[in-house]
Amino acid sequence: MKIVAPAGNKERFFAAIKATADEIYLGLKGFGARRNAENFTLDEIKEALDYAHLRGSRIFLTLNTIMTNREIEMLYPTLKELYNYGLDAIIVQDLGYAKYLHENFPEIEIHGSTQLTVANHYEINYLKTLGFKRVVLPRELSFEEIKSIRENTDMELEVFVSGSLCVSFSGNCYLSSFIGGRSGNRGMCAQPCRKEYKDSCGNSSYFLSPKDQLLGFEEIQKLKNIGIESIKIEGRMKDVNYVYETVSYYRNLIDGLNIKSNTSKLFNRGYSKGYFYSNKEIINSDYSYNMGEKIGEVTGKYIKLSQDLICGDGITFLSANYKNLGGEFINKLDIVSIQDERKIAYTGEKISLNFPVGTKYIFRNYNKKINDEVAKEIKNNNKKLKIKAEFEAKIGMISKLSLYVEKDNFKIVEVEVFSEVKTQKALKKQLEIEEIKDKLSEIGESEFVLTDIDVNIENGIFIPLSEIKSLKRNAVEKLQEKILNFYRRDLDKELKEKGKTYYKLAIEKDDEKSMSYIAIVSNDEQYETVNSLKNEYGIEEIYHRTYDVAKQSSLGKHDLSNSLASNLYELLENKNSKVLLNWNMNITNSYTLKVLENIKNLDTVIISPELNFAKIRFLGKTQLKKAILIYSKLKGMTIDIELTEDKKFLTNVEGDKYLVSKNKFGTEIFIEKPLNIINIIEKLKMYCVDKLVLEFTNETKEEVEKVLKQLKTRKGEYREYNYKRGVY
Numbered sequence: 001m002k003i004v005a006p007a008g009n010k011e012r013f014f015a016a017i018k019a020t021a022d023e024i025y026l027g028l029k030g031f032g033a034r035r036n037a038e039n040f041t042l043d044e045i046k047e048a049l050d051y052a053h054l055r056g057s058r059i060f061l062t063l064n065t066i067m068t069n070r071e072i073e074m075l076y077p078t079l080k081e082l083y084n085y086g087l088d089a090i091i092v093q094d095l096g097y098a099k100y101l102h103e104n105f106p107e108i109e110i111h112g113s114t115q116l117t118v119a120n121h122y123e124i125n126y127l128k129t130l131g132f133k134r135v136v137l138p139r140e141l142s143f144e145e146i147k148s149i150r151e152n153t154d155m156e157l158e159v160f161v162s163g164s165l166c167v168s169f170s171g172n173c174y175l176s177s178f179i180g181g182r183s184g185n186r187g188m189c190a191q192p193c194r195k196e197y198k199d200s201c202g203n204s205s206y207f208l209s210p211k212d213q214l215l216g217f218e219e220i221q222k223l224k225n226i227g228i229e230s231i232k233i234e235g236r237m238k239d240v241n242y243v244y245e246t247v248s249y250y251r252n253l254i255d256g257l258n259i260k261s262n263t264s265k266l267f268n269r270g271y272s273k274g275y276f277y278s279n280k281e282i283i284n285s286d287y288s289y290n291m292g293e294k295i296g297e298v299t300g301k302y303i304k305l306s307q308d309l310i311c312g313d314g315i316t317f318l319s320a321n322y323k324n325l326g327g328e329f330i331n332k333l334d335i336v337s338i339q340d341e342r343k344i345a346y347t348g349e350k351i352s353l354n355f356p357v358g359t360k361y362i363f364r365n366y367n368k369k370i371n372d373e374v375a376k377e378i379k380n381n382n383k384k385l386k387i388k389a390e391f392e393a394k395i396g397m398i399s400k401l402s403l404y405v406e407k408d409n410f411k412i413v414e415v416e417v418f419s420e421v422k423t424q425k426a427l428k429k430q431l432e433i434e435e436i437k438d439k440l441s442e443i444g445e446s447e448f449v450l451t452d453i454d455v456n457i458e459n460g461i462f463i464p465l466s467e468i469k470s471l472k473r474n475a476v477e478k479l480q481e482k483i484l485n486f487y488r489r490d491l492d493k494e495l496k497e498k499g500k501t502y503y504k505l506a507i508e509k510d511d512e513k514s515m516s517y518i519a520i521v522s523n524d525e526q527y528e529t530v531n532s533l534k535n536e537y538g539i540e541e542i543y544h545r546t547y548d549v550a551k552q553s554s555l556g557k558h559d560l561s562n563s564l565a566s567n568l569y570e571l572l573e574n575k576n577s578k579v580l581l582n583w584n585m586n587i588t589n590s591y592t593l594k595v596l597e598n599i600k601n602l603d604t605v606i607i608s609p610e611l612n613f614a615k616i617r618f619l620g621k622t623q624l625k626k627a628i629l630i631y632s633k634l635k636g637m638t639i640d641i642e643l644t645e646d647k648k649f650l651t652n653v654e655g656d657k658y659l660v661s662k663n664k665f666g667t668e669i670f671i672e673k674p675l676n677i678i679n680i681i682e683k684l685k686m687y688c689v690d691k692l693v694l695e696f697t698n699e700t701k702e703e704v705e706k707v708l709k710q711l712k713t714r715k716g717e718y719r720e721y722n723y724k725r726g727v728y
Helices: 010-018 042-053 069-074 076-085 095-104 121-129 143-151 175-180 217-225 240-254 368-380 433-441 465-487 491-498 524-537 552-557 568-572 590-596 613-617 678-687 701-713
Strands: 002-007 023-027 058-063 089-092 109-112 134-136 156-163 212-214 230-233 293-299 302-305 314-318 324-329 361-366 385-393 398-407 410-422 448-457 516-521 539-544 579-581 602-606 625-632 635-639 649-652 657-662 667-671 691-695
Touching (some): 002 240, 010 023, 042 076, 042 465, 069 590, 076 095, 076 491, 143 217, 143 552, 175 667, 230 240, 240 368, 524 539, 590 602, 625 678
Parallel strands (some): 109 134, 579 602, 625 691
Antiparallel strands (some): 314 361, 657 667
């Protein structure tokens, strides 16, 4: 089982390697689902590739966002350079981009991001037909669901085991996008889930803010035993010490050592097992940011410690309802009833601090002891690539040293060096095998560690130890060079040998269409209302809403006779000859439309409302019919936990109200103020769409009728959301 570690910048990258991470995921500046991280320039990625490859690690580039046609094509020169240099894999969300990469860079691995929200083996096996090598499973899957998927696919599976959780399914969260234009699908999420909300009863809390995930020894052994290929650590925005400590922790667990984690002492807003078990107790409603660990409470004039406190620790003062009242670094300890000056106060002791009025708790948000220990380990430790050696020497012949890297008992990289002079017969003391092994083992500051040395020498020989040392030095230098060359590619040569040329779609300008209306309803009353008025208002088709995500354990709940599909499972297994694909599938470019054209029963695609009108217009011609929303209380989140009954709606501090809806699958949150562009229907022809969609969620019969009337009056409360501004 491999560890996939985060690297938001060079320092975190080096920390992850030093902690023995097998694979590192990092971003290119301006792209990926963590665009706010520092990320890497082209030259920095090249440097990282060489550093990692010489130590037996691999590098994955995150391009896991929805893409436009222009973005897909503009990255080609950069990716070609990285491909030739030895980039190991690319993590993607967009199906069209995956196709583009697979065609243009045939030898690179394509990994499906958790942003794809593929939550069952049907979808995963479909991705395999598109050229995917690995998929990162949604965090919302339980162990039993992961196990069931493992039993039904041979695709490589990657599972998140620690770090931040999203309260919404990744790839299906739009709150930040529709409210502020900062899309999680574009790597720019403003994290509205971390804000305080009021519920229907007026209670204020962090209802949508999850604790972080931290799986332990038992969970890792379970994943290891069922054959999960890799475990993933979230944290490209976390600091260096966090990355190192967390990778080291999971290395120990994989190696069978049941040790205690110090991760929570470096970053802490509460921890849980996430969705691994059925209890799903993931929300920390008290606070939403890195508060640290509770170490004491106010008792009268003093603070009674529940953990040791030392000089250099950073603390935060909190009220009884966890409001931050300030903080400080401890530079002196005033311990009650202790006359001697100490730099440590122990659990159970009371200390005197000048804490703010209203303080109830103190939390430690900087643990000096742990940070010092981790910093020391980072300085002193490094990952080494395991290599093997063979040495041969016979009297009267030149000696030979070979160094090689082995994988699955096969030599994948090998170098040989030979002595300049022939081996002599010993006049006095002959050279012993152990002397040769000792000298060869002294590799020093190189990236390698010798794990096995096979010495085959004739009795009674003599070789100067300086000669063996010279052979070793030359072999190490050649091995370094050969390893780096092992990863290099020549794309032009590869494509020529395969008879391939550069894959780029010729986008043909589309024509204006005779547009028709279709409606999506959420309940029987809405269906009856629309159905009774469809002829009056020209509604040609009516569909019943489905759920965004098809989890492995919930496949039986999905109605495959419904001709609206909101996930790949409902699309691929649909029993209808003509299927409408919902907008949450995040279709934003012509390349994805081209991929979907090959699904035989797909007829119409609702283009993502995260695209602005200009980009919709330039999607070009396709065999599929294109549709856009003209009315919808837009879905903001798809959640796999239940919110209590008093949360029929949530309101943020800015006054935006969100509707909370529950169904047999889970919870959905909708924006109260609907998207409505009915007033400009005549202008929509210029965007070359075939169908206009009215999507109803919680509207009453009267509200549905009111919206339908607008199709004639063209007088509604106009609200276009991202259709005008798009997303960053």
